[in-house]
Structure formats: C-alpha cells, structure tokens
Amino acid sequence: MIDTNQLFPFLMSGLGFGAVYAMSGTGLLVLYRTTGVLNFAFGAIGAFGASITWSAIENNWAPDWVAYLMCIAFCGAVTLGYGLYLAPRYANRDDLNKMLGTLGLALILLGFMFNLWKTEDARVFRLPTGTRRVQIEWFCNSEGKECVFDARISYTQILAVVFALVVAAGVTVYLKRTKMGTAMRAIANDREISSLLGVPVRRIEAIAWLGSGVLCGIVGLLLVDLFGSLDVVLMTWFVIPALAPVLVGRLRHLWVAFFAAFAIGVVEAELNASTWAWPSLYRKTTAYVVAIVALLWFARKRNLVISGRSTR
Amino acid sequence: MIGISNLTVRFGGVLSLAGVTVDFPGGACGLIGPNGAGKTTFFNVLSGFVVPVEGSVDADGVDLLAMPDFKRARWGVRRTFQTEQAIESLTVFDNVRTVLEHTSKHGKDSARTQVLDAVEFCGLGAQVYARVGTLSPRERRLVEVARAVVGSPKLILLDEPGAGLPEAESEHLGTVIRQIPDHVGATVILVEHDMSLVRKCCDWTAVLDFGRLLSCGPTEDVLRDPTVLAAYLGQEVEA
C-alpha cells in the first residue's frame, strides 16, 4: 500500500511546496486582513515576473542576480500600483467585488504573457540554489548503503523552508512590535474607527500591497525552480490551492495557515508514495478538498448581516 | 399581549439583555433607551435571528421562541429594520405581495385586494406600480410599513422607522403607525429615538438601559420618570 522507502524523499519535496504555500498564504492573508482584498492575481503577477527573469537570463540582459531582482521589483511594483490606483476605487465594494477586480488583473496579465512569450515552449531557468543538491543519509547501517532516511534535496527546498519561516516570523514580530504593525492590526479590526483615530490607512495599505508583491516575486522564482519549468498557466492558478491553508486559518490566523500550508504540501507529496495508482493520480485535489472542508466548517453556523452588523 | 420573561442574551462575555421581564399590553407600544441598550437585540430575538440563553416569549399564548425564524412571519410577526430594506428592484405592489404570498394562502383576487388595501392604508396609492428604487426615503419607509401590515399580522416590530426623515415626513409616518392597531388588530412595538414620534404613537412605553428594563407604563409617566431621564443624561430627551 505504501512504499516506505519513498516516504522520506517525498516528505522533503512536500516541505518545499508547503513552504511556497506558506509564503503565498502569508502574503494573501496579511493583504486581505489589511485591505479586504483577496488577491487572485498573486500567481499571475509572480508568473509575469518570472517570465521577465527568464528573458533577462536568456538574452543576457544582466547578471543572473539582477534578473532575479527584476522579478521581485516587477511584482512589487505591479502589486503596489494596483493597490494605489485601482484598489481604492473599489473601496466601497464588498470583498467579493474586490476579489473580482483582482481576477480582472489576472486575466489581463495572463493574456499579455501569452502574447509576449512563446508560452507553449518549455522555458527553464534555475536558481543557483536549484543546481546544488545535498545528499541526506541518516541512520545508515554499518556498510552505509541502507539508510532509514535517504534523500537528495536541493538548496532551493531548504531556502524555501527557511524563507517561509523567516517571513512568517518577521510578519508576526512586525505586527506585534512595530508602530506600523500595530496600526495594521487596528485596521484589520475596524478600518473606519482606525481612520477616525488618525491611523494613516492609505500608507499602511501601501506597505501591505508592496510587501505582498515582493513575496509574490519570491514565490514566482521559487516555483519555477520547484516545478522545474516556467508554466504561466500553472503558476497563475497556483493561487487557488495556495488559498486553501489561508481558508483553514479562517482568513485570520497566520500561524494556523502556516502549518496548514506545510501539512497540505506534505500530504500532496506523500500520496505519491502510495503503491496504488489513484492516490497519486488525484493527489492534486488535496488542497481543494481541504479548502472545501474548511469552508463547510464555517458554514455550520449561519451568519446573518442585519443593518451592517453580523449576528455571529 | 406579548409576555416576555427573564430574557437573557449573551454575545461573548457581554450581556446584551440581562433578564428582561415585561408585558406589552397591546396596541402601539414604545421601546426606548440609549444607544446599545439592547433594543435591536430584543427585536432580533423576537424575529429569531438571535437565540437567547434564557427566557421565554409568550405571544397570545404561543411560545414564539420555539418557532424557526421564517415561520414566525407566517404566525404573524413582522418587522422593519434600522436601515430601510424595501426591495429596490421590485414595484411597491410586488414588495407587499412578496410578504403576503410567503405568510398566508390566498386566492389571486383576494391577495390582490389585500395588497392594494395595505398600500392604500399607507398612502402609497399613486405609486403602487412604481419601482421602489425610484421612490423617496419617506415612501420607502411607508412601503416597509405596508409590508408589515399586509395579511393578518399579530405583532409588528418597527425599528426606528423615522430615522433620517425630516420632521414633517415622520409626522405623517406617525399618523399611519398610530392607526395600525385599530386597522389590523396587531400589537405594534416601536423602537424610536424621536420622542415626539413615540409620544404621538404609543400609549404605553418600556425603557431599556444596558440590557435591563428600567421602567414601563403609560408613555407620559415613563417619560417623566427621573431614572429614565438620568439614563438619557447627555442624550437630551426631546420633551
């Protein structure tokens, strides 16, 4: 039923994807809490940024590290631009219409990517961490041939996990310890009262947009390395499974979302270790099933809105 | 008569209603109190949107709390909301008809007569086929009243129907509300901040403060009650 030799290698690759889910989740959640916008263009922006990096490396426009920075800068700029110029125009709309606005942006970006790059060709670039691998051999027998834990992992996987931890911890400290972070939490609780109390709402929103944009650039680069190629459609809609852990955290609890992200990544990967065919064929449904279950869990109690106030 | 006993509602750690016991004698009754006193919560309990932790509501011998929310309208509870909620995309006629067709069974002609009677009662005869979206705030409030009186309601809850209306307009609204008990035979409970409207419509009034019953009785007596005046201190009573 389970190929036990495969469990450990798949755990390692699952942690890599879990880390990317966690980073995306952090970006999506903090932005949603601060601005009320669930950014469905997160994946599309990242894919666009990564495509720019690919072009820069392919055409030798700049040294590789500059190409990587171009991706992050592009993602930060586009996200911030949307946050500064379009998002405020939807300020009076509900969360649903705010989300539809970002779906519009996702379609536009996807369309431009199709037009600007030959997206049907395989496009590949590797991060410097992707080409170097480390062999893990733990608890080996005396000859050193049979090991309990045996896997080859890339530095990108390690980098992703470390990054995800640093980002989530950094955001937590920022929200708890800094003045801007406290203001951000105030906005998440009640934006009208915060604005009346003199919290600089627009500036804090801009910080949230920029931060999540930078994260989305990093996620874009990591995904190309982890997927092994640059598939703009796959990356654009990566935002949907990435939302699953955020929903487990009820769009609210950062660390719940963080651990849910790793759990989803690991389960998705470990289903490959099954010797039956169907768990590995349908393993990509993991995130969606988790999201659906989480949403139905919300639905246990009805939430009525009466004159702008919730009964829950 | 609507008998409320020991009604208690808790949100998290906060007591919104703390053991309220009061009997509404019938006719048009006022329910007043400062902001946050629990008036709207009280209405939400009667409409079934909020489940109390304790207490009972006896409406003409029927245990109201045992009924699911949407069935209470069939029994005869009607309600309006603080923010006006007439359906913008429908005509006045269809607005009123919607309530009637979901609360009682009628033949087509009898339903038509009842809807038109309710519309006429509220003085909206000229706008009966106008879309609610095109009406003035006063007319929309009247549509809500028409929705509340159609059919055979037993208990009508009006949540600040005069909010946002100029004095002359709420004057007309008051005349309509005043006539509801005689016209349809229902008990009306009116939550209102405008004391002149309460005076005009209600013979009997109850006062809530911090989720507790502060006072109740004939409106004029209640409004002169020193404890009531103290509760409103800082919130001037328009005497």
Next chain:
Amino acid sequence: MTAVADDPRTTAVEQGRTAAGSPTLLGKRSIAKMGVAAAALAIGLFLLPAITSTFWVKNLTSAAILAIVAGATGMLYGRVGLVALGQMALYGLSTWITLRLSFATDLPFPALVLIAAVITTIFGVILGLPALRLSGIYLSLITLMSAAGFLVILSEAKFPNGGPGFKGLVQEVTNRSEMRRPDIAIGDFAYYRYVVIAMVLTYLLALIHVVGKPGRAWASIKQSEAAALAAGINTTTYKLWAWALASFMTGIAGGLLAGHVKSPSVFPFIVEQNIILIAVVVMGGVVSLWGGIISGLLAAVLPELFQKIGVSDRWSLILFGVGLTVNLLITSHQLDKAGIRE
C-alpha cells in the same frame, strides 16, 4: 376602508383593482419586448445560418451553448446575488455524463441530455445544500475550489470514447466512437437551430421563475437575507431552488456540448474558463437574459474573430480582463455617487 392617504391620488390603485393583470405583464413595453425577442429569434434561426459558413455556424453553436451557462450564472448573480465560480465544472460533468450514457444506452438524444442535466442538478444540490449557508466571497471560493478539484479528476479520467468500464475509455483511437446527434439535427446547420431552440427553452424556464413567486423571493434575498427571513421567505429553500435551476440549465448546456463537439477535450473546462465566464457574464450584464447571449457570443465568437483578422486570440483574454475591470470601475463609481457602501 380608513385610508390614511391624504389626497385622492389613489387612481393607480383603482385602475389596478379593475385591471385583470398586473400592468407589468401585458403593458405596451412587454409586448414590444416580446416582439424584439421574436425578431431576434427569427434572425438567429434563419438569417444567420443563411449568410454564414459552416465555420461560423459551429462557432455560433458554441456561443448559444455558452449562453445557457452564462444565462444561468447571470441569473444567480443578478437575481439572487450569488457569484458562482465553478459553473464550468457542472458543465463538464454533464458533458461527461451525456457521453457516457450515449455509449452505454440507445436512448434518444433529448433523453440523454435531460438525464445528464438531472444528474448534474443532483450533484449541484449536494454541493449547494451545505455551501449555500455561506455567502459572498466564501460561496464563490467553495465553488472555485470544487471546480479546480473536479478539473484534476477530469484531466485524469478524460472523456469517454466508447470504451468499456466506468470511465468508458479505450486507448486505440481506431475504435473510438463519437457522440451521436438527434436524428433531426445531424448536420451542423440543423444542430445549430436545435441548440438555439434549446437555449430559448431554458431561457423561458428561467424567465418563468424570475417573473413569478421565486423571482420575488430571490430579489428579496438579494437585497437582504435577514429582511427576506422576516418576510417569511424560507431563504434556504429559495436559494437552493435557484442553485438547482442554474445547475439544470448548465447541465442542459453540457449535454448539448457533447453533441456539438462529439469528442470533447478538457480545455473548455479548465479553471481559467470559470474566470472568463464570470468576466463575460459581468460584461454582458446580469440583469437581463439578453446579457447571457452577449456573454456567450463574447466567449465563443470573439476569440475566433480575432484569429480571422490575424490577431492572436489571446487578446480576447486581455479584453475580458479589461471588460471586467471597466465594469467594476463603473458600478463602483455609480455606487460611490449614490453614497452606497456594499
């Protein structure tokens, strides 16, 4: 009757009491509307096929099928206030069921489509029953998640091609069977007319609901669920009713698609298509069923039109994104001017 009405402006009521029906049903405007609809139907059925090639008739067939899905989605959005982002999954499910049934049975084509639509409705209701307690963004997300999950399964299971087993798949292409069409609509032109008539019938079904008691209940729910409950409306039942109707319409469309393309690929059902659908539905307008037809034309004909004039069909994607954005900007601006916050 003791009318409080302070003046004799009760003429409309008096007229209303004597008139047989509500003026909205038999007024001049509704007769004019019916005339326009009849003329449009005549053009769609006879003029368009007469002046176009097989290529365009096939595209118009796709447009009419998509118009059914768009009409259902628009009805949910515009009438009940529910934004479904997973309609394409139900569409694909019905296509799969129709194909599978067509290889397994000798049932006539309309029976295949109807059975598939009913099974699709059952699936829609099973998901909708718990999900409809959610509203707004959460309902949209659960539909999108379901669609994404369904796509994973469909990509693996693929569409039946006449093979054995539950999946009905056979590897050797030589043996592959095709979906049959109704005897009266074998050719592409005849099938186009068949689809248009089916579209009109589903639209009539939707219209009967919208102008009747369910439509009024939906309008009430859309405005405020609390107010609807207070008016005695069983909101769960009526939301589920709308959901089931939309699933049924989408199911019919799925069945018609099976007959149209005969051996479908997964492409029409990918996640992107759900987003495109909501974009064209918003662009077409959600208040009237005409919007559904416009949406269908936008989604099915526009990309082909772009290719014909030598522009990449990918531009349509950008156009849909821009259309959705512009539409949101306009409605937000209008709400802003009216001082309304959602």
